[in-house]
Every structure is written in C-alpha cells, then in structure tokens.
Amino acid sequence: MVTMQDVAERAGVTKQTVSNVLSGRVAVRPATAARVRAAIDELGYTPNLVARSLATGSTRTVGLFVPTVVGSFYAELIEEAEDVLDAHGYHLLLCTTRQDGERARRHLAGLTSRSVDALLIAGDEDLIEHLPLLVGAPFPVVLCAWESALPDTHPVVTIDYRRAGRLAGQHLRGLGHRRPAVLASPAHGVRIDGFRAELPDCAVHFAAEPTPAGGCAVAAAALAADPATTALFATHDVLALGALEAARAAGRRVPEDLSVIGLDDVPEARVTRPALTTVALPKRLMARQAVELVLRAVAEGAAPGGAARLLEPELVVRGSTGPAAR
C-alpha cells in the first residue's frame, strides 16, 4: 500500500505538502503541485480514507435504516437517498431491520461508534423502542416515513398519512359510496383514521401479509362477509393489487360493480386493468428532504431543529373507481 509519505519522498517534499495539494486548503506553488501530482499518478496513490476519517472526525458516510428493501416504497426511498448523498460526496451504509427488534438494536449500537456522520431512520415498526439509545448520539439523527406517533426526540420528515387516508375516503364518498370495506395492514392505523374521518361507517379487515396474495385473500373475505359492499379501500397498493384479482375471481366488474382504491402509487398501479386509482405518496421528495436536512445538520455541526415536516399526498384517479351502483 502506497502512502502519502511515499508520494512525498518521490516528489521531494514532505507529506504535509502532499496533503495540501490534495485538500486545496492551502495554496501550493504550481511547480510543486505538479511534481506532487506526477508522483501520485506514478505511484498510483490513493488516500487512506480511514486515516483521514480518524484525523478529521468525519467518515462521509450516513447510515440508513429501513424495515426492508423489497417493495417499491423503500426501494425508491433508498435510491433517492443515495442519489442526494452521492451528490454531496457521501456514502450510504444500509441496515435493514426486518421486523427484528434485536437486530435493530444491535445495528444501532454498532453505528453509535463514530463510523457514520449521521443517521436516517425510515419506518417505525421495529425501532421505536430503541430510539432512546440515540438521544445522546454524537451525530445528527433524522426520522422519516414515520407514520404512527411522531416522537419529539428527533426531527422527522414524513408524509401526512392521515390525510392520505382522508383523500381516499373523500374520493369514495364523492362517488356515492357509503359503506366501503377497508383492507388494511396492521401498522396502518393512521391511514384508517383518516379514511374514517370521511367515511365512518366501514368495516376494517386486516391482511395476513402485506402482499398481493394477502390482499387477494382479505378482499375475498371482505366481499364474502358483506356482498353489498360497493367499494374497497386498501391501505397499501400491494393489497389493492390483490383485491383486483379477488374482484375478478368473484365475478365483480371493476369499477362498475366494485370500486377499488389503493394508497402509495406503486409502479404496478398504472398497468393493471383497469389501472388503479390511488393516493400517491411523495416518497422521493421525502427522502430528498430528509437527507438534505440531515446533511445540513452535519455541516452545521448541530442537531437539526424544527418540528415534523409533513409532505402532502395526492389523489391519482385512474380507472378502478367509479360511482356507487345502487
């Protein structure tokens, strides 16, 4: 491994001078700088980032916790986060919690030790109980995609999930539906609350798993439980995708006999037949703002302040919803 010292000897200067031409912090005489650069090229020198990190106290890496990477929600969030991190010269350390509290705790403890300049925590399911671990963290922490109780220990950039549910309810109500069924994931209480603010008279059915198969099964059950149901609200698009299949299997035409509305706006939503009406969540925007917030905090050397930022979801009307049949 070639070191800065090697380069310095080759160029006939000291390693501080090499450091100076690399960092640009201090002006170096052009002729000297040229010699140094030549030496760097000849030797194929590449700085040891670990040594630099120890000296500067910065690793230029931020940690990102997500529950999972499968599924477009977190996948898009990760991609967007990496994009803006990359644009700022930062690397991404990824940790998935996978509904495993102990694993989450372990990862958290591992990162507390100065291997990361900041931490972004997306999704609340597995980490909320371990948040106290982070109160005295020597680096900024921001939360995003937070859905249930917003903690006040850390800044959060999230989406107004309640409003998302409400938009779905409004849409269905406007179409004349009165007693829709809700197909839900257990963690989506806030979305359901929002929906109920518009349409209180609805039965909630929980899916066994957050997949199209789970959505298909729970939709079939909901339809069997109340054959008069005219509309289905799925708290997540993946459930709605399955609901579309269930409707087909039950011989219900969508949207003539049954309206189906989802939430999230996954890529598949626009290719189903009929295309899925849904409430789009601005996940990329959220990821971008969260990363920018946390990077600003590391730049300023202070914990980011301010209250939670709630991003606005947006209703996307496609073909799967229509007027209630009477």
Next chain:
Amino acid sequence: MVTMQDVAERAGVTKQTVSNVLSGRVAVRPATAARVRAAIDELGYTPNLVARSLATGSTRTVGLFVPTVVGSFYAELIEEAEDVLDAHGYHLLLCTTRQDGERARRHLAGLTSRSVDALLIAGDEDLIEHLPLLVGAPFPVVLCAWESALPDTHPVVTIDYRRAGRLAGQHLRGLGHRRPAVLASPAHGVRIDGFRAELPDCAVHFAAEPTPAGGCAVAAAALAADPATTALFATHDVLALGALEAARAAGRRVPEDLSVIGLDDVPEARVTRPALTTVALPKRLMARQAVELVLRAVAEGAAPGGAARLLEPELVVRGSTGPAAR
C-alpha cells in the same frame, strides 16, 4: 466523546488493559476486568471504530454494487447479502450504478481507498468497462449476477442464465409450441440464446423499458405482428406481467389461446390470474454464496480463487402455459 483512555483512568489501569478486556485476546484478571467493565458502563464508553480500523486495517464493511434497488431481483439479493454480512459482523455499504458509467467509476474509485474490506459487484450493465480499475485492489472482489461474458479477472458466482432460457424453451416446445415470440430486454442476450437452442424459430421483440408497461406494449406489438403466435417468452417476469395484460386486452385467453412464460419468479408471479409459469432464479442462494466466498477471502487474506460458479435455475409451472392450440 469518551475514549479508552478515560475508561482506563476511571478503572485505574492503562488503556492497553481496557483494549485487552474488550478484545479478549489476552487474559485479564477477573477483578480487573470487572472494574474495567464497570467503568465502561458508567462512562457509556463505546469504542471508536474508525481508530480501530486504522490500527487493524479492517473496517468490517463490504461494499455492494447493484444497478438499482427497485425490483425484487436486486432487492432480494441485497437483503440476503445483508443478512449473511450481519451474521458475520459486517456492515453493508451500498452503491447503485443506475446505468451511469461515470457514477460507477466514481464510486469504484472512492472505495478503492481502504474504506471497505471487500467488494461485491452484482449486475454487469454499467461496470464492465471499469473492471480493470479493480485488478490491483487491496481487497477481494467478487462478481455476481453476471450474465454476459464472464470476466476471468475476478471470481464470479452467478446463475446459469443460458440454461434458464433453455428451460423456458424446453417447456414451450414440450407443449407443442413452434414459433413463439420472445419479449426481451436488451441485456438479456444469453437468455435468448438459451431459449433459441430449443426453439430456433422465434421472433425477438425488444421492450422499450423493463417494466410491466413495457412488457404490455411489446406484447401487443408482437401479437399484432404475428396473430398466429401461440406463445410468448418474456426474458424477465416484469415483462411477462405486462404481457398478461396485453393478452387480456387483445381478447386472448391465457393459456387456452396463448401461453405466457416468464423468467425470474418475482413475488407477483404467483398472484396473477392465471398464475405465471416461469423459470425461478436462485438469487438468494447466489447472494449467500457470493458473500460467503468474499468473506472467506478476507479471512484468508487472499483473493478468492476458482472458476465461475453457475447456479441452477428451475422451471416453475403454473397456470399461464398450456398446449399449443392448433
């Protein structure tokens, strides 16, 4: 920030002793160890991993390059990789290349500098030209999910994509199909070759984008180009998902009028109606083996040897394929 020195003073020992109780490399008298542990707890000491890395030369982090994280293929690969990394006490540094050669090069150059103990590169699209950058890398590099020309500069753990295509062809041929159409992504030449080894007489249509929408469009075009087509082979399931929609739109019953077979076995494949016949790719197994190979190499301090390992794909017959109509 509390340091090892602080702990040592508190416990009335030197920092070497603290280091010894932490590492367990050298036996420490129980009473002393207890005092040290107590001091650690009281002070809330947590070791500085960067300093440790500089001293040991190991960061316990491995870098993973993927073209994208959206889509179940790479998402599952990432999850599995992180699982086994985590089990071995390693962290995951994630880099996405996003069809951007310059970005890939930059990331590669950034990692060459001792911030990572090893590198895993999944997917060939954007990196192949930069592989030479890695020949003298001071850490092991392994390639996986490599589809086209297998480089001999680095070990590779991948899937026998040619055989995957061949299995699809075999299945269709066995059902009596003679002139199927192929719906392909441009990068899937190997899969097509395998398919053609069984069914040479087929027209290949390239999708504009690797999404269900792209698959839907290209399937519609293929069906329009040759209305007598009895079967469709999509080189990736996401295309097949769209093809199912196109068939529906064209009034072709699947599988009675038209067989559709995909490749990969994405989660959605089992919930379409009919469920999608496909060739399953053992991506999690591949990820696991690749990580284990690279970790073994870092443990042994040597570049991993051996030829490419090719994992076997597997035909999964579901409802979307049937005998050719005559």
Next chain:
DNA sequence: CTGAAAGCGCTTACAG
C-alpha cells in the same frame, strides 16, 4: 509557500 510537531483513538508486539 513549505516543513517540523503533535495528535486523532485505537492495537500490537514486547518487557516485566
């Protein structure tokens, strides 16, 4: 504009 010194927080032989 360039060099000598100290330090970042750990680990690793090596004495005692």
Next chain:
DNA sequence: CTGAAAGCGCTTACAG
C-alpha cells in the same frame, strides 16, 4: 497478568 512504546496514515495549527 499488566504497562511502556511504537505505529496505523492522515490533518491541523504553527513556525519559518
């Protein structure tokens, strides 16, 4: 079993 010394490869003031 414990301590004194050197070193990992950088950066950061500080003199000259």
